Amino acid sequence: xxxxxxxxxxxxxxxxxxxxxxxxxxxxxxxxxxxxxxxxxxxxxxxxxxxxxxxxxxxxxxxxxxxxxxxxxxxxxxxxxxxxxxxxxxxxxxxxxxxxxxxxxxxxxxxxxxxxxxxxxxxxxxxxxxxxxxxxxxxxxxxxxxxxxxxxxxxxxxxxxxxxxxxxxxxxxxxxxxxxxxxxxxxxxxxxxxxxxxxxxxxxxxxxxxxxxxxxxxxxxxxxxxxxxxxxxxxxxxxxxxxxxxxxxxxxxxxxxxxxxxxxxxxxxxxxxxxxxxxxxxxxxxx
Amino acid sequence: xxxxxxxxxxxxxxxxxxxxxxxxxxxxxxxxxxxxxxxxxxxxxxxxxxxxxxxxxxxxxxxxxxxxxxxxxxxxxxxxxxxxxxxxxxxxxxxxxxxxxxxxxxxxxxxxxxxxxxxxxxxxxxxxxxxxxxxxxxxxxxxxxxxxxxxxxxxxxxxxxxxxxxxxxxxxxxxxxxxxxxxxxxxxxxxxxxxxxxxxxxxxxxxxxxxxxxxxxxxxxxxxxxxxxxxxxxxxx
Numbered sequence: 001x002x003x004x005x006x007x008x009x010x011x012x013x014x015x016x017x018x019x020x021x022x023x024x025x026x027x028x029x030x031x032x033x034x035x036x037x038x039x040x041x042x043x044x045x046x047x048x049x050x051x052x053x054x055x056x057x058x059x060x061x062x063x064x065x066x067x068x069x070x071x072x073x074x075x076x077x078x079x080x081x082x083x084x085x086x087x088x089x090x091x092x093x094x095x096x097x098x099x100x101x102x103x104x105x106x107x108x109x110x111x112x113x114x115x116x117x118x119x120x121x122x123x124x125x126x127x128x129x130x131x132x133x134x135x136x137x138x139x140x141x142x143x144x145x146x147x148x149x150x151x152x153x154x155x156x157x158x159x160x161x162x163x164x165x166x167x168x169x170x171x172x173x174x175x176x177x178x179x180x181x182x183x184x185x186x187x188x189x190x191x192x193x194x195x196x197x198x199x200x201x202x203x204x205x206x207x208x209x210x211x212x213x214x215x216x217x218x219x220x221x222x223x224x225x226x227x228x229x230x231x232x233x234x235x236x237x238x239x240x241x242x243x244x245x246x247x248x249x250x251x252x253x254x255x256x257x258x259x260x261x262x263x264x265x266x267x268x269x270x271x272x273x274x275x276x277x278x279x280x281x282x283x284x285x286x287x
Numbered sequence: 288x289x290x291x292x293x294x295x296x297x298x299x300x301x302x303x304x305x306x307x308x309x310x311x312x313x314x315x316x317x318x319x320x321x322x323x324x325x326x327x328x329x330x331x332x333x334x335x336x337x338x339x340x341x342x343x344x345x346x347x348x349x350x351x352x353x354x355x356x357x358x359x360x361x362x363x364x365x366x367x368x369x370x371x372x373x374x375x376x377x378x379x380x381x382x383x384x385x386x387x388x389x390x391x392x393x394x395x396x397x398x399x400x401x402x403x404x405x406x407x408x409x410x411x412x413x414x415x416x417x418x419x420x421x422x423x424x425x426x427x428x429x430x431x432x433x434x435x436x437x438x439x440x441x442x443x444x445x446x447x448x449x450x451x452x453x454x455x456x457x458x459x460x461x462x463x464x465x466x467x468x469x470x471x472x473x474x475x476x477x478x479x480x481x482x483x484x485x486x487x488x489x490x491x492x493x494x495x496x497x498x499x500x501x502x503x504x505x506x507x508x509x510x511x512x513x514x515x516x517x518x519x520x521x522x523x524x
Contacts, residue, residue, distance in 0.1 A: 163392065166381065170389050173378040179360035180338060180370050182393020182439065 006256045007249060008135045014248025015145030016210065018241040019203035020221050021228035022151055023196030029235030030172045030192045031087060033094050037101040039222030041197060044105055045071055045204030046213050050118055060120040064205045068198045075197035079190040087189070102218065109215035120208035144206040151199055152241045158195075159237070168192060172235075227270040233280030242281050246273060289352055291316045291474055292337075292368070292443050296346035299336040306332040308498045309346065314443065319465070319475040321489035323482050325518060329498035330478040331373050334447045338370045339363045350443070365393050367442035373451065373478075375432040377420035384416035386431050390438030398440025399471040405434035408464050426457030433461070437468065444468065447478045462488055482514060496520050 024038045035041075045067060052063040082101070086093035128139040159165040167188055171178045175185040207213060207221070224247060231246050232239025247266040254265020273281065290313035299307040307329050314320055322330050335341035337348055339360040348356045355363055369390070377386050387405055406413035409430040415423060420431050429449060436444055450458040458481070465488055468475065479485040485492060486506040494502040494517035502509065502517030 163388070166385050166389050167392055169380045169385075170378045170392075173380050174376060176340060177372060177376040177378070178389075179340065180364060180372065181389050181435070182361045182364040183389075184359070184361050 002256070005135045006252045008137060009141070010249030010252025011245055012137065012141035012145045012248070013252060014241075014245030015141070015148035016203070016206055016244070017224045017228050017247050018148040018244030019144065019151060019199065019206060020225035021232075021240045021244055022148070022155065022237065023199040023203070024222075024225045025229045025232070025235060025237055025240040026155060026199065027192055027196045028229065029237075030168050031189050032091070032172075033083065033087060033189075034091075034098070034226075035083075035193075035196075036095060036098040036222065037105060037218075038098075038196075038200065038225060039220065040102045040105040040109075040218030041071075042200045042204050042207060042221050043213055043215065043218040044109065045197070045201040046120065046208040047109055047113055047118070047215075049201070049205055049208060050120055053120065060122055060205055060209060064201060067204075068201045071197040071201045072194040075194035076190045078197075079193035080186065083193065084186045084189060102222075106215050106218060113215065115214055115216070117212035117214045118208075119212050120205070122209040126209060140206070140209060144210070147202055147206065148241060148244065151202060152237045155195075155199070155237050164191065224266070227266065231270060231273045231280055233283035236280070236282040239280060239282030246270075246281075290314060290349075291318075291351055292476075293349040294333075294337065294346070295349070297333070297336055297343060297348065298345035299332055299341045300344050301332075301341070305344075306341070306498050307336060310495075310498075310500055312493055312500065312503070314474050314476060317469065317472070317474055318490050319469065319477065319488055320491045320493065321477045321479055321485035322493050322495055323479055323485045323514075323518060324495035325480070327497075328495040330495055331447055332498070333495070334370060334372075334445050334476075334478060337363075337445060338368060361393060364439055364441075365395075367440075368445065369436035369439045369441035369443070370445040371429075371432045371436045371447060371449065373447040375425075375428045377428055377431055377435075379419065379421045381420055382416065383412055383418050383420050383423065383431055386420040387412065387434050387438055390435035394439055400437040400440050402438070405437055408437075408467060409434055424457075426453050426461065429453065429457075429461055430464075433464065433468075437471075437473070441473055444473050444475045445478075446475065448480065449477065450479060450481045450484055458484060482518065494518055 020042060024035060027033050027035050048067045048070060049060050049063045052066050053060050083094060086097045125139055129136050130139060130142060159168060167183050170181065171183055171185045171188045178185060227247055228243035229240055232243030246269055250269030251262045251266040255262035292314040294310060294312050297307055297310040310333055324330050332341050336343050339358050343357055347354055350366055350368060355366055381389060387402060411427055412430055412434060449461055477485060477488060489506060492504060492506055492509060493500045494514060502513060
């Protein structure tokens with residue numbers, strides 16, 4: 001009974017990690033860019049939702065509808081005016097620039113919001129649960145997991161059922177030949193980063209309603225996201241969901257043995273998966 | 288009559304290395320020209336310079352009177368020049384049908400070439416439409432690459448080394464599609480190392496060597512020796 005409950009909680013926690021990771025996976029899958037500022041952008045999204053909630057009095061679930069287009073625009077501008085300038089055959093410049101961006105975002109948030117912890121209040125829904133007989137699941141973790149599945153499903157539809165998705169995949173395969181098809185890779189990259197930040201905003205909503213956040217916690221979210229992407233197989237969206245679930249379950253199992261082992265267990269699971277399957281659980285065939 | 292495509296004094300570099308030295312040529316509406324030459328002659332660079340992929344350092348490329356020199360590759364495609372690149376360069380993560388559809392990515396209006404017409408031109412592509420493009424044989428991949436370029440409804444089709452690595456019977460099958468492509472109103476530039484094939488399909492032939500055009504003329508007017516000299520850079524004197 002306890003084991004089932006632990007696994008169920010781990011599964012739902014995995015949904016949150018998958019949300020952290022989906023944007024990272026999307027950007028890496030299309031432009032082979034590891035965005036070291038991704039965790040901080042999630043935290044920036046959380047502060048944006050908090051600000052909009054405070055200013056408008058809207059529920060965070062409605063504020064996210066205002067925050068998402070703003071984050072899309074931020075992603076577009078970031079890619080167009082900063083990241084596109086450093087993308088190339090050398091992987092070091094984008095790493096350095098996104099690392100710098102991470103520092104800038106953290107310090108900017110610190111200046112604007114201080115180091116105090118904040119939380120998004122979702123109201124009574126935070127305490128509601130669903131009794132399924134053998135396990136009782138919180139409504140918020142269930143919503144988080146359902147959102148993660150929906151996000152991955154929607155991104156897959158976008159990738160494999162639309163002209164834009166075709167252009168994403170073609171650009172990822174061969175940006176030079178894609179240009180001969182009339183595709184403008186830099187616009188494709190800007191669109192991808194915009195979408196990644198919309199996903200990051202959804203992650204921010206659940207991060208902010210689930211726990212406290214402050215300007216310094218972005219890098220740890222990046223680490224979970226990165227591990228989920230690697231476990232799942234670089235560039236695979238369903239793999240990213242699976243990776244998030246592996247980390248979530250490992251953490252839940254570790255915490256059930258000893259609460260101090262929660263974080264460590266996730267990292268150990270990451271190392272074990274890499275030892276057994278170095279390319280992740282669901283690597284893309286052409287990577 | 289104004290040429291459909293006019294190239295004047297075209298010079299291109301890869302870094303410090305100069306690959307083209309003042310190339311001049313014209314392509315008229317409905318014409319097929321062939322560019323022949325040995326490896327390293329600059330044929331592919333010329334194609335890449337026309338399509339905006341290689342860096343043009345001097346000269347002009349004019350399409351129907353409009354200067355398109357140094358325009359980005361996507362702009363050049365939308366103005367009507369499509370390329371079948373050397374080595375096909377199909378997108379591995381796309382199916383055959385998706386590879387064809389991506390060719391129409393920037394298309395804004397209607398045109399002769401549709402998915403149905405491309406699949407009628409190369410029926411095998413309809414049978415294999417759900418296969419990954421790169422899982423096909425070399426000849427079939429070449430058909431996808433040609434179909435993909437046609438999907439943009441180009442006024443000018445550039446074909447770079449169509450016959451490279453293909454069996455003669457497959458090459459024949461591919462070139463058998465050319466009359467239909469010409470009938471659709473598309474003018475063609477073919478880059479070929481296969482001299483015999485080039486002479487068969489072209490109205491006009493240019494031979495390149497070391498980044499320069501060393502011989503030009505109608506196939507019927509060019510002697511075997513003259514082509515040999517221009518191609519290999521040797522003299523019978």
